């Protein structure tokens with residue numbers, strides 16, 4: 376099969392098609408990148424065509440191959456989990472800016488953990504840290520557990536099936552949270568529509584999760600601890616106006632210059 380003629384048959388981005396084919400052939404992206412011809416064994420031709428058809432329909436390649444990179448780590452993802460987004464990597468940057476010693480025995484709570492990409496990335500860096508992962512969807516928890524096993528950090532993980540803080544006990548050095556924050560009136564692009572609704576939507580103004588979570592957060596934070604909350608592109612003010620009883624440490628922009636992460640701590644923190 377000639378790659379270029381395959382790609383002409385389906386209207387797909389070459390880059391995505393190569394990722395898909397590399398996954399199906401069990402080789403690396405770079406192995407395929409410069410190839411013009413490949414032999415596609417007869418047995419897998421139908422699944423190759425099916426994959427390309429799904430790509431052409433607008434399904435993200437990550438959903439088809441069920442993996443997505445975040446902070447240089449490959450995470451399993453599927454229809455029950457939101458694909459990790461590059462803007463969320465800012466949370467990892469901020470944690471490492473505020474907690475410089477990688478030996479610290481940190482306790483982390485990853486609220487709305489999905490694939491587990493935030494907490495698991497932190498566990499790969501902070502070798503003495505432990506993390507509790509909270510999600511309302513048992514299928515998402517199963518994906519986070521699988522990712523924890525793949526990264527060999529599962530012994531430092533606790534998985535809690537919970538509606539936000541309901542089943543959570545204890546206090547934490549670090550709370551990370553990327554909650555659903557899309558307005559139910561917002562028209563999604565095709566790619567995002569493959570992510571689960573429960574991971575995206577949070578009422579008419581996209582504020583429901585913040586309104587539930589933020590007033591309770593101070594009860595789960597240690598003195599000296601910090602909470603890192605991702606917000607939508609127009610939500611900084613609205614989130615800051617919620618009565619949360621904590622001090623705003625910083626508001627940081629993502630690479631597109633959009634305010635993306637609010638960092639909070641207790642008022643009596645040092």
Ligand SMILES: C[S@@+](CC[C@H](N)C(=O)[O-])C[C@H]1O[C@@H](n2cnc3c(N)ncnc32)[C@H](O)[C@@H]1O
Pocket residue numbers: 456457458459460463486487488489490491492493509510511512515537538539553554555556573574575
């Ligand atoms: C925007 S996704 C974030 C996933 C992951 N942390 C990330 O950054 O890629 C939000 C996650 O919150 C979970 N979630 C939604 N409502 C929840 C609730 N009431 N309690 C706990 N988790 C919830 C969803 O299942 C989803 O995994």
